[in-house]
Amino acid sequence: MRDSRGTEFDDFVRTRSAVLLRVAFLLTGDRHAAEDLLQEVLEQVYVRWRRVQSSPEAYARRALVNRSINRWRWRARRPEQALGDHDGVARDHAEAVAVRELVVGALRALPARQRAAVVLRYLEDLPVVDVAAAMGCSEGAVKSHASRGLARLREALAGTSLVMPITGTGSSR
Amino acid sequence: MTMNDSDVRGILHRATDDLVSPPGLLAEVRRGGRRRVVRRRAVLAAVCAAVVAVPVAGVLDLPGNAGDTQLASPLLDEPTRGDLATDEGYLRQVREVWQRGMEQADDPPRGEPNIVWAGDTPAGPAAYVAHATVHGMTVGFVKPTADGPRVGTLTQVTDTETDGLEQAALLGSQRDVLVVLDFGQPAEFSPQLRYAPDGKVERTFEPVVFRDGAAVLSVPPQRTKLTVALSRTPVGRENVIHIDGTSEIYFPGNKDRPAPPLIRRTLPGAEQVWGIDPAAKEVNAPTEALAEYLDPAGAHTLNGSPLLWVYGVTPDGRRLLVETVQYDDGPSRVIALLAGNNLPFEAVASTTADWTAPLPVRLRLPDDQGVVVAAEGSALSYRAGEGQWQDAGRDAALLPATATDVRVTDANGTTTSVPVGS
Numbered sequence: 001m002r003d004s005r006g007t008e009f010d011d012f013v014r015t016r017s018a019v020l021l022r023v024a025f026l027l028t029g030d031r032h033a034a035e036d037l038l039q040e041v042l043e044q045v046y047v048r049w050r051r052v053q054s055s056p057e058a059y060a061r062r063a064l065v066n067r068s069i070n071r072w073r074w075r076a077r078r079p080e081q082a083l084g085d086h087d088g089v090a091r092d093h094a095e096a097v098a099v100r101e102l103v104v105g106a107l108r109a110l111p112a113r114q115r116a117a118v119v120l121r122y123l124e125d126l127p128v129v130d131v132a133a134a135m136g137c138s139e140g141a142v143k144s145h146a147s148r149g150l151a152r153l154r155e156a157l158a159g160t161s162l163v164m165p166i167t168g169t170g171s172s173r
Numbered sequence: 174m175t176m177n178d179s180d181v182r183g184i185l186h187r188a189t190d191d192l193v194s195p196p197g198l199l200a201e202v203r204r205g206g207r208r209r210v211v212r213r214r215a216v217l218a219a220v221c222a223a224v225v226a227v228p229v230a231g232v233l234d235l236p237g238n239a240g241d242t243q244l245a246s247p248l249l250d251e252p253t254r255g256d257l258a259t260d261e262g263y264l265r266q267v268r269e270v271w272q273r274g275m276e277q278a279d280d281p282p283r284g285e286p287n288i289v290w291a292g293d294t295p296a297g298p299a300a301y302v303a304h305a306t307v308h309g310m311t312v313g314f315v316k317p318t319a320d321g322p323r324v325g326t327l328t329q330v331t332d333t334e335t336d337g338l339e340q341a342a343l344l345g346s347q348r349d350v351l352v353v354l355d356f357g358q359p360a361e362f363s364p365q366l367r368y369a370p371d372g373k374v375e376r377t378f379e380p381v382v383f384r385d386g387a388a389v390l391s392v393p394p395q396r397t398k399l400t401v402a403l404s405r406t407p408v409g410r411e412n413v414i415h416i417d418g419t420s421e422i423y424f425p426g427n428k429d430r431p432a433p434p435l436i437r438r439t440l441p442g443a444e445q446v447w448g449i450d451p452a453a454k455e456v457n458a459p460t461e462a463l464a465e466y467l468d469p470a471g472a473h474t475l476n477g478s479p480l481l482w483v484y485g486v487t488p489d490g491r492r493l494l495v496e497t498v499q500y501d502d503g504p505s506r507v508i509a510l511l512a513g514n515n516l517p518f519e520a521v522a523s524t525t526a527d528w529t530a531p532l533p534v535r536l537r538l539p540d541d542q543g544v545v546v547a548a549e550g551s552a553l554s555y556r557a558g559e560g561q562w563q564d565a566g567r568d569a570a571l572l573p574a575t576a577t578d579v580r581v582t583d584a585n586g587t588t589t590s591v592p593v594g595s
Contacts, residue, residue: 015456026189042206102188
């Protein structure tokens with residue numbers, strides 16, 4: 001059964017899903033919720049592929065942000081079809097677990113739009129204009145959200161092992 | 174203590190770098206996407222019907238009052254099939270265990286369950302049940318166990334499509350009986366996955382022969398991995414038939430599998446030809462270029478072996494992409510792909526990696542384009558014949574085709590010489 005999406009859609013999912021999953025994870029703070037959210041959004045991309053194929057990632061990113069901000073409806077999942085349960089790395093590596101918990105905890109404390117601005121700006125490294133497009137707001141609002149979010153994130157992470165005392169004028173990590 | 178922007182980036186990456194896409198995501202997305210398309214088409218058709226008659230395949234009653242959905246699925250009212258269809262004692266047992274199972278379902282049931290199929294199998298009697306609910310329908314298998322019938326996965330359905338449902342189930346303590354329901358479409362199955370010496374997947378599919386509503390197949394025990402593949406015809410990722418109970422195989426004891434280290438290395442000079450840093454962009458080989466190395470319909474876990482990508486450029490200017498594919502406890506297959514200017518990637522050579530060896534990857538490219546070697550965390554050098562050793566950088570390299578020996582110095586300073594081979 002072939003469809004008009006050809007292999008382009010498959011390649012998009014294969015090449016970009018890991019990146020989008022990381023965004024979803026930081027937006028939701030939960031691995032399983034992130035996988036559910038990502039699958040929902042990719043299904044949406046599939047349905048609208050003809051219209052979004054010129055920039056599917058931007059579309060997917062915007063959908064991720066919107067759904068995470070709007071408290072997207074938890075999808076009833078079939079117990080044996082859960083895609084997750086792959087946190088083996090985290091479980092095996094205490095340091096990775098610690099980093100994740102600290103970061104996720106700090107991000108959770110941020111208002112949703114500040115969290116989205118920080119994640120897109122600093123995880124995805126997107127320019128302000130693209131973050132504004134993803135969040136559906138002005139560039140000024142993005143700067144404001146990112147700035148406030150960053151300040152609160154710094155505050156939350158200060159004193160943790162993730163942040164080392166400044167030595168000289170170099171990096172603080 | 175403070176953080177600069179670079180620190181924030183670093184921390185966010187450290188918190189997420191280990192996350193990899195769940196296996197089977199693409200198939201799930203495609204299946205879910207198609208179900209959405211079907212629902213959208215149904216809604217659009219209903220809207221269009223006011224203007225012009227639009228033929229709609231299947232029957233789907235759209236949401237009525239108070240968000241309730243009346244599904245008109247054949248699964249809900251067709252007579253029971255199978256050789257136990259008239260065994261009232263077993264059917265009563267099935268209804269009882271099903272009703273208990275539905276007490277825990279999110280979607281409240283409406284009316285009585287319909288036993289779609291009930292039959293005897295070498296693992297004991299089994300059944301498949303459909304039950305109308307407030308929001309659609311719930312379906313699932315009732316499986317034989319030592320303690321009597323047990324309900325498997327309950328699946329909530331919101332449309333009449335059977336695509337995406339668990340149409341099959343593994344039964345028995347050895348999981349060596351596969352029952353496949355007849356949903357009216359031809360299906361094929363393959364009991365075993367094998368690999369050719371060059372790492373390509375070898376599968377033989379045979380038609381599933383249905384009788385009285387289902388097919389009961391003997392398969393190799395599916396205890397620690399799923400070797401069976403099941404698909405509607407034509408066989409393909411988009412037509413895969415879900416098998417109930419596989420999570421117990423993928424994640425025994427509900428424990429996680431070790432996630433693989435992800436290693437991406439861009440060789441010197443590659444970025445100029447690629448136009449980007451492919452490692453930073455996490456470029457993967459196109460599915461179609463890897464098709465002969467991918468299982469067309471099976472589902473697999475990873476065993477924690479590294480997943481490697483090496484990006485380079487060959488002496489004749491083609492883009493080089495080396496990628497590993499590994500399933501379950503099978504070999505870690507290393508595939509080299511080349512792409513000329515504006516041409517798609519083609520797989521040109523393959524081998525298997527031995528991650529316990531000093532030099533895990535050694536793969537000669539055709540047309541005298543060199544030899545790809547990789548040993549994460551090690552310094553590499555090479556020589557041709559009795560010539561001088563030449564530095565080849567760290568982790569991975571594309572050596573000249575004339576190289577005869579590789580010297581690998583690991584993180585502990587241990588040096589090993591390895592012949593390049595043919």
